[in-house]
Amino acid sequence: MIQGTRRWFRRNRTNFAIGAGVLGAGYLAGQYVIGKIGEARQRMSDERIAKENLRRRFEQNQEDCTFTVLAILPTATENILDAIPVEQVLEELQRQKAERVARSVGPSEIASSAPPSVADTTEDDGRSSSMQTDSFVHASQVVTEGESSSGPVEGNAAAGDGKKSKKSKAQLWNEMKISSITRAFTLIYTLCLLTLLTRIQLNLLGRRNYLASVVSLAAPQPTSEGSRINLENNDDDNCEQAYGNDFETNRRYLSLSWWLLHKGCIDLIEKVRAAVKDVFGLLNPREEITLEKLSELTLEVRKRVEGATEEERRTCKWLTYLLPPPSRESYVLHESGMSSTPSPSTTASLRRLIDETSDLIDSPAFTHVLTQLLDAAFSHLVDVKISALAYKIPPISENPARVQELVGSAEVQGKAKVANSLAVFCRQAHGIGSGANNEYLAAVEGVRGLEAFAAVVYSSNFEFESPDVSPGSRPATADGLGRTVVLEEGTSTDMVQGADKVDDEFESAWGKAVAKEDDGKDV
Incomplete structure (x- = not known):
């Protein structure tokens, strides 16, 4: 029997070998599949964590942008208010009014006459600041009392140096x-431009810092001496870091907003003033107009400043208001306190940041989003504030279509004197430039295109952030957006042309973002 069993195994040994091979191969294949499934699950988990981390970083970045704008906006507001001292004109009108009243009545009557009450002449939202309230009350008082001569006006605020103005009443009113x-x-333009500039700056830095952290986590850790804790130094002052993730470069880059706050906003004043003179120059402050007419005049001013057609708006250059020319960069760094020397040098890392910022500002996407922000800010001023305070139209609905319906039916609602709107313009100037509870900034940040633009800036051009890039030592070419693309030594022209096929990444990404935005609106 034992011999028979041996013969049976000997006759079937080939089948046994094949079966064992099949079982072994099946086991190995099963282990391989299980391993691949585990790797796929781990990869999906890592991607989900990475996306969540990126989303949280991006959202935190946008909150930082809001707080940054609120922190530095009062600087530009102060400069604009100093450059356009409307209150001084109002004080001079008060003084002249007081002199006319003094000549027409006796001293005893002046002494016995009670001054107009602030509560009788201000709107509900004029209680925020005593300086604001006084100014706007005076504007309303001078107009109404100039027509009816119903009472004296407070003139002690305009006593000043006692010198009489050489300008007539009509000239002062036109100037006011x-x-x-x-x-x-101008404050609306400054607010919108500062919002976009801050979004670009902080999202560029956020993108570079995010990449630096990813590279730091992906770098192999030394294991010869056991486990170690790797700390990422985000405040390293080494200016040679590949991603610009050094504290000094970031400080210098952010300090460039000094140009808009001190120089760009002043240059904007002249451009806006010329447009306002052309449109509002012949309008009499005592004239009554509808809210629809005021909206049309406001739109006409915007056309002269931004451009009347889509092509004109696309070619309108805002870069000169936002960033200094290369010849003045050292001056800005010195004036903003970033350097103790009159002519500090610009590092290669800082140069890359400035160049990419300039390209983003000159892109059509920037102009498109800026137009949306200005639409929201001007709508809040005219359709909400002036509508309620000067024309007494109650805010019935937040729906933009309903707002436009109210504006279109302003004829039915009645007219208001231009002077009433001027008082609101004066008061709202302080609200537009406020560093706290800024309704205009909230309206601007409610524009969906702003977040889309920030997302594109934060997520685009990752491939240009290679740590091997050394801008000062390698040949460069320009891509389709005018950006400088640094090439490795020995890079062929064919590779450059291949890169040019993807050179419109920012524009294509922006197109996708806008398409998603439009789809959301349709829904």
């Missing part, structure tokens, strides 16, 4: 009209 409108419009 142009100045109050110019100041409010």
Whole structure:
């Protein structure tokens, strides 16, 4: 029997070998599949964690942008208010009014006459600041009392140096009209430009810092001496870091907003003032107009500043207001306190940041989003504030279509004197430039295109952030957006042309973001 069993195994040994091979191969294949499934699960988990981490970083970045704008906006507001002193014109009008009243009545009557009450002449939202309230009350008082001569006006605030103005009443009113409108419009432009500039700056730095952290985590850790804790130094002052993730470079880059706060906003005043003079120059402060007419005049001013057509708006250059020319960069760094020397040098890392910022500002996407922000800010000023305070139209609905319906039916609602709107323009100038509870900034940040633009800036051009790039030592070419693309030594022209096929990454990414935004609106 044992011999028979041996013979049976000997006859079937080939089948046994094949079966064992099949079982072994199946076991190995099963282990391979299980391993691949485990790797896929781990990869999906890592991607999900990475996306969540990126989302949280991005959202935190946008909150930082809001707080940054609120912190530095009062600096530009102060400069604009100093450059357009509407209150001084109002004080001079008060002084002249007081002199006319003094000549027409006796001293005893002046002494016995009670001054107008602030509560009788201000709107509900004029209680925020004593300086604001006084100014706007005076504007309303001078107009109404100039027509009816119903009572004296407070003139002690305009006593000043006792010198009489050489300008007539009509000249002062025209100056006050142009100045109050110019100041409010300039502050709106400054707010929108500062919002976009801050979004670009902080999202560029956020993108670079995020990449630096990813590279730091992906770098192999030394194991010869056991486990170690790797700390990422985000405040390293080494200016040679590949991602610009050094504290000194970031400080210098952010300090470039000094140009808009001190120089760009002043240059904007002249451009806006010229447009306001052309549009509002012949308008009499005592004239009554509808809210629809005021909206049309405001739109006409915007056309002269931004461009009347889509092509003109796309070619309108805002870079000169936002960033200094290369010849003045050292001056800005010195004036902002970033350098003790009159002519500090610009590092290669800082140069890359400035160049990419300039390209983003000159891109069509920037102009598109800026137009949306300005639409929201001007709508809040005219369709909400002036509508309620000067024309007494109650805010029935937040729906933009309903707001436009109210504006279109302003004829039915009645008219208001231009002077009433000027008082609101004066008061709202302080609200537009406020560093706390800024309704205009909230309206601007409610524009969906702003977040889309920030997301594109934060997520685009990752491939240009290679740590092997050394801008000062390798040949460069320009891509389709005008950006400088640094090439490795020996890079062929064919590779450059291949890169040019993807050179519109920012524009294509922006197109996808806008398409998603439009789809959301349709829904």
